[in-house]
Amino acid sequence: MFGIEPHMIEARGLTKRYGDKTAVDHADFTVRPGRVTGFLGPNGAGKSTTMRMILGLDRPTGGHVTVNGRDYRRLRAPLREVGALLDAKAVHGGRSAYHHLLCLAQSNGIPAARVDEVIGLVGLQSVAGKPFRGFSLGMGQRLGIAAALLGDPGTLMFDEPVNGLDPEGILWIRNLMRRLADEGRTVFVSSHLMSEMALTADHLVVIGRGRILAETGVREFIDANATSHVRVRSPRLDRLAPLLAERGWRVEAGDGDGLRVFGAGPAPIGDLAAANGLALHELALVQPSLEEAFMQLTGDTVEYHAGVPGAAAPAVPPGGQPAVPPGGPPGGAPGPAVPPSQPPNPEGRP
Numbered sequence: 159m160f161g162i163e164p165h166m167i168e169a170r171g172l173t174k175r176y177g178d179k180t181a182v183d184h185a186d187f188t189v190r191p192g193r194v195t196g197f198l199g200p201n202g203a204g205k206s207t208t209m210r211m212i213l214g215l216d217r218p219t220g221g222h223v224t225v226n227g228r229d230y231r232r233l234r235a236p237l238r239e240v241g242a243l244l245d246a247k248a249v250h251g252g253r254s255a256y257h258h259l260l261c262l263a264q265s266n267g268i269p270a271a272r273v274d275e276v277i278g279l280v281g282l283q284s285v286a287g288k289p290f291r292g293f294s295l296g297m298g299q300r301l302g303i304a305a306a307l308l309g310d311p312g313t314l315m316f317d318e319p320v321n322g323l324d325p326e327g328i329l330w331i332r333n334l335m336r337r338l339a340d341e342g343r344t345v346f347v348s349s350h351l352m353s354e355m356a357l358t359a360d361h362l363v364v365i366g367r368g369r370i371l372a373e374t375g376v377r378e379f380i381d382a383n384a385t386s387h388v389r390v391r392s393p394r395l396d397r398l399a400p401l402l403a404e405r406g407w408r409v410e411a412g413d414g415d416g417l418r419v420f421g422a423g424p425a426p427i428g429d430l431a432a433a434n435g436l437a438l439h440e441l442a443l444v445q446p447s448l449e450e451a452f453m454q455l456t457g458d459t460v461e462y463h464a465g466v467p468g469a470a471a472p473a474v475p476p477g478g479q480p481a482v483p484p485g486g487p488p489g490g491a492p493g494p495a496v497p498p499s500q501p502p503n504p505e506g507r508p
């Protein structure tokens with residue numbers, strides 16, 4: 159089993175410039191053992207550059223990053239301390255999976271028996287003797303993961319490991335990362351997919367345009383950066399909406415014939431409806447997704463926006479939910495009469 163020293167990745171003032179482009183800008187973060195830390199950021203945010211610097215593949219322009227307290231290049235047996243999957247295609251095409259792993263093992267003083275072990279761990283037994291050039295994307299990812307696991311390292315790093323994988327492969331990688339963290343290892347995994355991180359990570363390091371924007375738990379990140387609301391449907395929205403607004407709760411038109419209420423949980427809303435004899439057809443607490451939280455935090459840090467013809471504004475502008483103007487949703491779509499937005503009431507928050 160991996161050693162007992164503290165398995166940590168620590169970046170301090172970590173900076174990388176390519177010409178006048180600053181890819182990573184004074185990044186400070188710590189990746190700790192026993193949990194899956196997601197490295198979340200849009201395309202071009204600086205995730206791969208940071209990971210390359212952690213592995214000593216790119217030299218920082220400023221600051222430093224250490225693995226287990228040391229510069230990666232000074233680790234005596236790097237594969238036994240850090241395993242990484244950065245580019246699954248970086249394998250000689252004519253070499254078999256088995257020989258690729260055997261070469262790595264031999265040059266790192268790892269017994270050959272471990273090669274069979276990791277091939278079993280990633281489920282490549284039936285194709286271990288076949289040349290890499292015939293491997294599918296998912297098989298290549300599995301081989302890259304086998305290489306990362308070879309030295310039984312305490313720290314593992316995966317750059318976008320689920321890119322291009324089918325649902326079965328995604329689930330497999332997600333479970334593997336969970337298991338590695340449960341074994342007490344440090345697991346650092348990058349993604350630009352908020353939905354994936356929400357399911358995989360316990361903790362987040364959020365990066366945008368090379369800057370660290372947050373280092374926090376997934377739950378805390380969502381709570382701090384996006385507001386939950388209650389979805390309400392009722393045949394008497396005409397009466398209910400003004401009553402909700404009177405309480406100081408913000409009311410917006412929801413999807414279809416419902417309302418979205420901010421500033422109160424389901425219980426006070428249900429009680430208010432009952433006290434006024436108004437039937438409810440739906441009363442549901444809607445938690446914001448990691449994606450919504452991310453959009454609110456990084457609204458202005460996404461470097462490569464897709465142009466959406468005819469779209470005047472993002473669906474969720476940075477800093478808040480789209481307010482519905484007095485008189486209903488824009489475009490004159492039929493919907494419930496909605497009173498002007500009210501400021502949320504912090505005490506009544508769900």
Ligand SMILES: Nc1ncnc2c1ncn2[C@@H]1O[C@H](COP(=O)(O)OP(=O)(O)OP(=O)(O)O)[C@@H](O)[C@H]1O
Pocket residue numbers: 176179180181199200201202203204205206207208350
């Ligand atoms: N070798 C390089 N030379 C010049 N610029 C580079 C180099 N490598 C990265 N960059 C730039 O640095 C920035 C960060 O790139 P990086 O690949 O680290 O982003 P990323 O977060 O991994 O993005 P993605 O989600 O697309 O993989 C980008 O603007 C990129 O164009």
Ligand SMILES: [Mg+2]
Pocket residue numbers: 205206207317
């Ligand atoms: Mg990348």
